[in-house]
Amino acid sequence: MDVDIGNALGTTPGLTEETLERLDDRVASAHERIARGMDADEFGYASLTLPETTDPEAIREATDAFETPSAVLTVGIGGSALGAGTLSDALPSDVDAYVLDNVDPDDVKRLLGSLPLDDVVINVVSRSGTTAETLANFLVVRDAMDRAGVDWTERTLVTTGEEGNLRRLADRHDLPALDVPEGVPGRFSMLSTVGLAVAALQGYDVEAVLAGGRDGMDALSGSLFESPAYAYGATTYALAERGALTNAVMPYAESLETFAEWFAQLWAESLGKDGLGQTPARALGATDQHSQLQLYRAGPRDKLVTVIRPTERAEVPIPETDLEGLSYLGGSSLGDLLDAEFDATEASLAEAGVPNVRIEVDRVDERALGELCYGMEAACVLYGELANVPTFTQPAVEWGKRAARGLLGGGEFPEADAVAEKRELRIERG
Incomplete structure (x- = not known):
């Protein structure tokens, strides 16, 4: 460069x-x-050591559980999807790559209706295992596969933290699973399991990326x-x-x-x-x-x-x-x-x-x-x-996540109360 x-x-x-x-x-x-920070493997700074600390063999082992699919569908949002999408959209492959990174119902319905669900690998990515958009989309995808007579447990790869809903799901169903690296914010995770699992499934040279x-x-x-x-x-x-x-x-x-x-x-x-x-x-x-x-x-x-x-x-x-x-x-x-x-x-x-x-x-x-x-x-x-800004935090993003979760009944979050305080000045058509 x-x-x-x-x-x-x-x-x-x-x-x-x-x-x-x-x-x-x-x-x-x-x-x-x-x-x-890199030498001490500090939070955030550990992102810049990923080319040396990411284990391509672990990625290969997890993705080798699947025969070459016709497509891979990443269910994630933000840093859990954009790194993989950057590689997929930049490089040619016989394996098509798609991303569900929004919860627009029309788009989700259209995409699921166009995919051969019996020959797709679902790559679900969430560090916490609690990201509302990701888990909601995954539940919808899983239901679509059930209705299509496809065993979703045979078609799903999980990338997540050591604990949380997705980790428990992977353990319960013995799903292939990859660990999200510690100390790496999602937007810095492209050169890790988060960004490279799809690359491996599409046949890209993971070692060359690293x-x-x-x-x-x-x-x-x-x-x-x-x-x-x-x-x-x-x-x-x-x-x-x-x-x-x-x-x-x-x-x-x-x-x-x-x-x-x-x-x-x-x-x-x-x-x-x-x-x-x-x-x-x-x-x-x-x-x-x-x-x-x-x-x-x-x-x-x-x-x-x-x-x-x-x-x-x-x-x-x-x-x-x-x-x-x-x-x-x-x-x-x-x-x-x-x-x-x-x-x-x-x-x-x-x-x-x-x-x-x-x-x-x-x-x-x-x-x-x-x-x-x-x-x-x-x-x-x-x-x-x-x-002199805290590069590796995202408090404004987390505020919005808590507000949305509270609105959906996922817990008591004071951020959700702010929605009721919205100021309105409506102009309606006559």
Whole structure:
């Protein structure tokens, strides 16, 4: 993974090299703190050791309990699903992957009605085993399999903590089960059992994903000028401090669209604390440069745009044509056109003084994805250290979970009482 921060310099808001050089002393101190946390296996910091601590053999053993299915359905939410989805949507496989990460009844009904339930592996993921959305969806899936005459116990893999409802269910029915790693928040768990079980079921090279993560670990150093991940984390932090409070992440590869969703959770849940943070926005190049780029270039000067691309792509030639005004396209390729769109976006933003950062990977494969996601996690942790926010907690998320559980009768939670206090100003159609 390479990072180019040149277009973040001299913009509005923007930085100078002198600013970054001054910040580099703080990066060195933050790196020391991060390294200590990794060495001590502290909560949160343990996430950055996953490329070394994750056991691919345990993942293989659990997933080998199933013959190659036609599809795998992950039942989870947030970090329990987005890491696996990032890999599944980025890489080709003969095994289709689906996710139930919402409780929209129309969508759940449609999806279950379209799946061959007798040849699907259900991958249910919840650290606590109490996540309302996940357990509700799992109960619905289990019921659908029962009604279809499918033994769900023969088609279910559980990934959960050492205790809780799912652990007891796995023990009772002797289901294949994987442990969620200790000390790793869900949004940082891609390079663990949480993100890699589906990869194994789809036939991906799990070891290569972890090797990419180790590449990212090896690239960490005490200077932002020597570490791509820290260069990104320090630059985004410094720009946010100067008013770039939105980070629009814009991959120029359809295969990385779900990666942008994964990034959005990582960035928002980790850094949105104490009135601080940087709002992640998702875009897709070249599609959204025909729409959102208008706002990024000509709207309020409160944005950073992160553009991401692989430098190696499949070659799809554009045929020659004699159509007037289109002959310039003939003889080139779709990859050439996409690269030109990428370069034009960078130049358009730079000319308007809008800060943008380029991230490049060699290609979209297992190793590159492991390195890219590890790099973004390390960047996020560094940003949190520099901003002095508790990166690994999510109190606002937990508040909402308690409120929802209380409303459903899952216990006495004072957060649920706030629902009755909602202020209303209704405007009804006549």
